[in-house]
Amino acid sequence: MEKMYDAVIVGGGAAGLFCGAQLGLLGKSAVIIEKNERFGRKLRITGKGRCNVTNNCDSQTVMKNITRNSRFMYSSLSRFAPEDTMAFFEGLGVPLKTERGNRVFPVSDSAHDIADALVRCCLDCGTELVSGEVTELVIRDGRAVGVKCGGREYRGGSVIIASGGRSYPKTGSDGFGYKLAKSAGHHVTPIVPSLCPIVAVRHEECAEMMGLSLKNCTLTLREENKSKALYEELGEMLFTHFGLSGPLVLSASAHIDDIEKHSYIIEIDLKPALSDEQLDGRILRDLSDFPNREFANSLGKLLPAKMIPVIVRRSGIPPEKRVNQITKEERRRLVQLLKKLTYKVDRLRPIDEAIITRGGVDVSEIDPKTMESKLCGGLYFIGEVLDLDAYTGGFNLQIAWSTAYACAQAVEYI
Numbered sequence: 001m002e003k004m005y006d007a008v009i010v011g012g013g014a015a016g017l018f019c020g021a022q023l024g025l026l027g028k029s030a031v032i033i034e035k036n037e038r039f040g041r042k043l044r045i046t047g048k049g050r051c052n053v054t055n056n057c058d059s060q061t062v063m064k065n066i067t068r069n070s071r072f073m074y075s076s077l078s079r080f081a082p083e084d085t086m087a088f089f090e091g092l093g094v095p096l097k098t099e100r101g102n103r104v105f106p107v108s109d110s111a112h113d114i115a116d117a118l119v120r121c122c123l124d125c126g127t128e129l130v131s132g133e134v135t136e137l138v139i140r141d142g143r144a145v146g147v148k149c150g151g152r153e154y155r156g157g158s159v160i161i162a163s164g165g166r167s168y169p170k171t172g173s174d175g176f177g178y179k180l181a182k183s184a185g186h187h188v189t190p191i192v193p194s195l196c197p198i199v200a201v202r203h204e205e206c207a208e209m210m211g212l213s214l215k216n217c218t219l220t221l222r223e224e225n226k227s228k229a230l231y232e233e234l235g236e237m238l239f240t241h242f243g244l245s246g247p248l249v250l251s252a253s254a255h256i257d258d259i260e261k262h263s264y265i266i267e268i269d270l271k272p273a274l275s276d277e278q279l280d281g282r283i284l285r286d287l288s289d290f291p292n293r294e295f296a297n298s299l300g301k302l303l304p305a306k307m308i309p310v311i312v313r314r315s316g317i318p319p320e321k322r323v324n325q326i327t328k329e330e331r332r333r334l335v336q337l338l339k340k341l342t343y344k345v346d347r348l349r350p351i352d353e354a355i356i357t358r359g360g361v362d363v364s365e366i367d368p369k370t371m372e373s374k375l376c377g378g379l380y381f382i383g384e385v386l387d388l389d390a391y392t393g394g395f396n397l398q399i400a401w402s403t404a405y406a407c408a409q410a411v412e413y414i
Contacts, residue, residue, distance in 0.1 A: 005029045007411045008147055008156035010134050011177065012039035014046075015383025015400040016162035017118035022408035024125025029414075031128040031156075033149055039129060040115030042168050046397070051111030054085040054401070055394035056102040062398055066390040067194075067254045072363045073388065073399065076371070080405035082398055092117040103394050130154075137180055137379070144184065144379035157414035158378045160371075160407055165357025165384040166191050177385040178360070184376040187362040189387045193354030195250040195396075198266070200243035201344040205310055209239035212306045218272040219248040221255055224263035224344070230255040234272055239306075244343065250355065251391045253348055264345040270303070270338045279335050291324035298323045302338075311337060356396050360387040370410035371403050380407045 007023055009016045012034025023030040032039070046052065055062065059077040063070045086096055086104060094117050095107040106113045122129060130149075138146040138153055146155035163177030178188045200206050214237050221231040231252045238246035244266065256264055271279050286301050296319035299308045312319050315334050317326060351357065361381050365374050373379040382403040390396050 002153065002155055004414055005031050005128075005154070005156040006414050007031075007158045007160055008154045009033065009160045009162055010147060010180065011161065011163035011383075011385075012036070012129065013162065013164050013173075013383065013400075014040065014043045014118075014397055015164075015404045016160070017043075017115070017122060018401055019160060019162060019382055019404035019408050020127040020129075021118055021121040021125065022405055023411060024122060024127040026408060028408070028411060029126065031130055031154055032122065033130045033132050033134055033147065033154065035131070035133045037131050039119050042164065042173060043115045043118075044111045045168070046111055047105065049111050050105050050109045051114045052103050052105060052392070052394040052397065053089060053096065053114055054082045054104045054398045056086070056098045056104050057082055062390075062395055065393060065395045066388065066399070068358065068389050069363050069387055072366075072368045072386075073402065075369045076402040076406040077398075079409070080402045082394075084405075085398060085401050088401075089114065089117060092121055101393055134176075134180070137183055139184065139376065143377040144373075158380060158411045160380040160382060160411070161361075161385055162382050162404070163385055165360060166351050167193065167354040167357050167384075169352060173357075173384070175357075177381075181361045181381065181385070184373065184379055186365055186373065186375060189359040189362055191351070191357055191359040193348050193351040194254045194358035194389045195355035195392055196253045196351075196353060197240065197245035197349040198243050198249050198253055198256075199346040199349060200266075201346045203241070203243050203346070206239045206243050206343070207241045208310060209306045210241045212239045212304055213237070213246065214268070214270070214304075216272065217248075218269040219252060220267040220269070221252040222265055222267070224265050230264075237268070242349070243346070247392055254358065254389060254391060256345065256348060259345070259347055266343045266345060268341040268343075270341060276335050276339060279338060280331055283331055283334060287323040287326065291322070293323055295319055295321045295323055295326065311341075314341075355392065356389050357384055358389050360385050363387050369406065371407040372410060380411070382407050 006028040007030045009032040012032045020032045059081045094113050097107050132149045134147045134149045136148050144159040146153050161177045164173035166175040218234045220229050235248045237248040296312050317330050371380045383400040
């Protein structure tokens with residue numbers, strides 16, 4: 001007779017491993033089936049290989065940083081908050097540190113330490129790890145009772161889908177979990193990239209500044225011809241050969257919906273600490289230092305070298321014009337340009353380059369307290385396969401930990 005488990009988990013990434021560890025710690029039997037030979041493959045490359053494991057903040061702050069369906073997370077975050085995440089991993093022998101923006105990383109700066117700790121915890125508490133590719137759910141009388149994998153069935157009192165989204169497909173996140181969800185009658189919302197670099201219409205201009213990083217600018221995203229900002233934040237961004245990237249840009253991308261139906265504008269305030277009047281005064285002082293210098297050679301104190309040719313062109317001021325001949329109106333245009341350098345969004349980069357997936361299993365069909373399907377008994381969904389996403393800063397991994405914890409608590413013994 002084939003072994004029966006309390007839970008069969010599909011996917012050995014962050015959510016799947018964490019759920020398997022929690023089930024084992026509760027004395028519940030579980031098996032995790034992962035298509036890769038190495039478990040936690042995507043987890044091992046998160047945070048540029050450092051793993052931003054959570055954010056050192058309260059649950060309300062986490063919810064404010066979840067851009068889709070944040071209210072769904074209220075119950076699970078109240079039961080497993082960032083402080084619980086930190087205590088859990090430090091209890092596994094992984095010391096943590098808090099950096100700028102309350103981002104939490106392992107002291108070692110190695111994502112492998114987080115993934116390896118989860119694998120060890122699973123094995124130590126009896127959760128089995130199996131490398132194999134699940135092909136379909138086994139559903140009997142409207143209830144999930146197992147999965148088919150490698151010519152055999154793995155049977156369980158519950159089946160947990162933790163197969164991730166579509167971002168970083170080379171790590172195994174190929175969207176197969178959505179197919180499993182649909183086979184059980186679930187609706188999957190449109191799948192698009194999120195936390196993703198942006199291709200600008202003026203990408204040739206951006207290419208001129210490729211590699212230039214702005215440390216303290218304010219980025220605003222809005223729909224074209226609309227005054228309300230969809231996103232506005234002070235921080236860092238980067239110019240690339242195709243457009244824009246960096247933390248501010250990735251977060252802004254989470255607010256871009258159907259690019260075919262809407263036009264989006266990004267505005268960059270290069271001098272957010274200065275008002276228009278203060279910036280005009282600063283420009284006047286800089287220009288007065290070298291009154292006979294050509295305009296194109298007068299902005300070295302104000303702007304990075306790579307940006308100067310772009311600003312000179314955009315200003316409409318002749319590059320050879322002597323600075324003592326620049327008019328008040330020309331200065332006004334320069335101030336406006338520096339306070340609102342504008343780029344139109346062409347498109348997002350491919351989902352292969354996105355940090356996370358936007359869209360997924362419709363959360364209205366999931367019990368937020370247990371993560372169990374409302375359509376198919378014994379079927380659970382956790383982590384990125386759900387239609388939940390958040391800004392960078394450890395919030396997306398916290399979604400994985402909290403949903404996995406709620407699920408593990410709810411799974412019943414057989």
